[in-house]
Amino acid sequence: MPDCIFCKIIKKEIPAKIIYEDDMVIAFEDINPQAPVHTLIVPRKHIPTLLDITTEDRALIGHIFMAANNIAKNKGISVSGFRTLFNCNKDAGQAVYHIHLHMLGGRRLAWPPG
Ligand code: 5GP
Ligand code: ZN
Numbered sequence: 001m002p003d004c005i006f007c008k009i010i011k012k013e014i015p016a017k018i019i020y021e022d023d024m025v026i027a028f029e030d031i032n033p034q035a036p037v038h039t040l041i042v043p044r045k046h047i048p049t050l051l052d053i054t055t056e057d058r059a060l061i062g063h064i065f066m067a068a069n070n071i072a073k074n075k076g077i078s079v080s081g082f083r084t085l086f087n088c089n090k091d092a093g094q095a096v097y098h099i100h101l102h103m104l105g106g107r108r109l110a111w112p113p114g
Contacts, residue, residue: 001046006098010044020071024063027071027103036106037075037082041067048097050088064101077105 001007009016009028016028019039030038041064047053053061065084072078082105087094 004098006042006096007046024060025067035104037077039071039103041101047099050086068103083109
């Protein structure tokens with residue numbers, strides 16, 4: 001998608017602090033971190049929202065969570081704990097319409113979220 005900021009990061013047209021990438025996903029640091037660890041795990045495939053995934057994307061969604069599993073261990077937050085989430089549409093505050101799994105950790109996270 002030409003106007004998608006995350007597609008541009010995937011194509012290396014704009015910079016990001018990339019911490020992991022493979023043939024299906026890329027993970028980079030959020031530009032406005034909300035916790036000591038705030039990583040975004042993003043599929044290379046442009047999918048606007050979680051509502052747009054199909055059965056074709058089953059393996060991809062599983063792969064995103066396997067990446068989260070590995071990143072949590074590599075970042076040293078697996079024991080202390082962390083949160084993963086997809087924001088979807090307006091009420092969740094989705095700002096970038098290319099799905100991304102937020103991974104937050106390194107501090108105590110409030111529940112319920114605001
Ligand atoms: P959303 O609200 O769509 O779930 O989250 C979008 C996230 O992307 C926000 O946490 C925001 O800080 C982050 N973000 C937006 N633009 C950029 C960017 O250009 N680079 C990086 N690294 N993060 C971005
Ligand atoms: Zn995109």
